[in-house]
Amino acid sequence: MTRTEEFEQLRPLLFSIAYRILGSVTEAEDAVQETWLRYELSPTRPASAKAFLSAVVTRISVDVLRSARLRREEYVGHVSSAAGSLTLTSDPDGPPAALPTSAAYAPSKTALNALNALNALTVHYANELRKNGILINAADPGYVDTEINNHSGYLTAAQGAAVLVRLTTLGADGPTGGLFSEDGPVPW
Structure with missing residues (x-):
């Protein structure tokens, strides 16, 4: 397989990594493109x-975030859901228990949270980028x-x-590396 073929096969993965960070x-x-x-x-x-x-692609994306901070731009993170929290969904009386059963929604949010918690993407980048004044969090907007x-x-x-507005307007000393709802921190 040529380099071009290898790259094109991996392009969707690389895009998803870059998009999740940026x-x-x-x-x-x-x-x-810079990765190519x-x-x-x-x-x-x-x-x-x-x-x-x-x-x-991860290093390039992190460098873009650092550059954004120098330009005084903000980065929020991504949107998730308490419906994907293994801690909360394991509790039969927890908030997700009141939601309608879905064969796709809750598992997809659990997978998103697992990518962040188990692979430590949110936490890892939050720790690495805090020193640059960049906070990275996940937001749970609730049952909209x-x-x-x-x-x-x-x-x-x-x-x-x-x-989302609250997380966007956090000061440099705000929390980072977490999942937050309007009521506060949500366990991964």
Whole structure:
């Protein structure tokens, strides 16, 4: 397999890594393109293209975040849900127990939280980037009335956005590396 074929096969993975770190399609595409250039110019072929390219796109994305901080831009993190919290869903009386059963929604949120907690992406980058004044958190907007839940949510979009606004406006001494709802920290 040629380098181009290897790269194209891994492009979706690389884009997803960059997008999860940067939160911007344009910046993620730029990071993936820069990764390709570095891979193409590498004098030796790495033993594992997947490991090499994942490390390169991660480093490029982190460097973009650092640069954004120098330009005084902000980074929030991603949106998740308490419905994906293994701690809360294990409790039969916990908040997710009141939600309608879904074969796709809760497992997808659990997988998202697992990517962040078990692979420590949010926590790892939060710890690494705090020294640069960048806070990275996940937000749980709550059970918002949307089409995906057939408008059964009890919160308006504005109410759900409140936690995002709060996380966006945190000072440099605010919390980092966590999952937060409007009521405070949510266990992973």
